[in-house]
Amino acid sequence: MNSLIKMKYPLLAIAILLSHIPAWAEGEPKLAFFEEQAVPGGIAIVDLSVPDTVESIEVKLGNKTIAALPQDGTWHAIVGIALTTEPGTHTLKVNAGRSASTVNFEVKGFKYEEQRIVIKDKRKVNPAPLDMERINKENKRIREVKAYRYKKMLSTGFQLPLEGILTSPFGLRRFFNDQPRRPHGGIDIAAKTGTPIYAPSTGLVVDTGDYFFNGNTIFLEHGLGLQTFYAHMSKIHVKPGDKVEAGDLIGEVGATGRVTGPHLHWSVGLNGTWVDPWLLIQD
Ligand SMILES: [Zn+2]
Incomplete structure (x- = not known):
């Protein structure tokens, strides 16, 4: 993966690329x-x-x-x-x-559960200064990607991106090796390495990359700032600028980045903030 090279492309280039995608048949957004x-x-x-x-x-x-x-x-x-x-x-x-x-x-108020995890690779809990440089660059990139929005709603509903076992719900207040960390901004679905991951809805690939914590990562934009985020994959099958439909293969489950085993970390973003993915899944 030439992800470090890819990271150097300005997000503007992606925005221009996406704006040149011709109009396609869109469902009635509801x-x-x-x-x-x-x-x-x-x-x-x-x-x-x-x-x-x-x-x-x-x-x-x-x-x-x-x-x-x-x-x-x-x-x-x-x-x-x-x-x-x-x-x-x-x-x-x-x-x-x-x-x-x-x-x-x-x-209204809501109290999420607490979770304590032991991570063996201490460098992934307390990163070295050299790692911090990389992490800061990646965080800037993530902020840019999360700020991107396509002008129309493309999605008409979501389905789960894979079959697996829900191992960690949204909103968990987490502690790594007893140190408090940000609450869990997505859901974790455990499955074997290589399990296919499918687009949950119509969307545009805004970015892909190999991140320190998140491993191999995809960001999809579904319109008006509704985004989905896929982490820890073994393989990525899309590239920035691609358009995907619900059910298209986009990647495979893996154990890259900060993980205790193979799973997909899946997040849904709305106006740049993580929300509970179950609020979008069709029954
Ligand atoms: Zn997770």
Whole structure:
């Protein structure tokens, strides 16, 4: 893998590449595939009371752009709520045509479980200075990728990307060798190395790479900042700029990066924050 070379390409190049993809048949995007759960790590669906005859709308939470779709005659915001969000009232800024307004929504509290993991490779818990240089570069790259958004919703619903055993749920408050780390921003699905991983929905490949913690990684954009992220793979079968449909082979399960065994770490991002993937899976 020439992933280190690939890392040097500016994200702008990918954005230009993606913007040259011709229009394709798109399903009718619906709000219905987002299950609302207005808690940290969940999704809030907020009726903005702006008629859907208004052609375009801009919604912000702080400095983050929030996805919006029309339903039942009005625009609705689809807000990814960060795991670090405090319960209580939060405010969206809405720009619709020439009128600006604010709309409040409530976030309820939720307590996620705790997990303690022992990692044998101590360097993966307390990285060496040389590793930190690489990690900082990778984090910058990840921030750029997470900020990318395609202007239209491409997805009409999600399916699980593979069959396996759920070993670690979303939101776990984790400790590596007794040291507190960020809560788990995705779900872990254990399966044998080489198990195929499929695109869960229509999307664009924004980035692929070999990351210190995440190993072989893919980022997909499904439109309006709805993204999925795949880590620890043994093989990657797509490249930046590819368009994928639900069911397309994108990679294979592996044990690359910081792992205790072969599994897929799968995350769903919305407005640059990780949300519980189960809120998007169709029953
Ligand atoms: Zn994980």
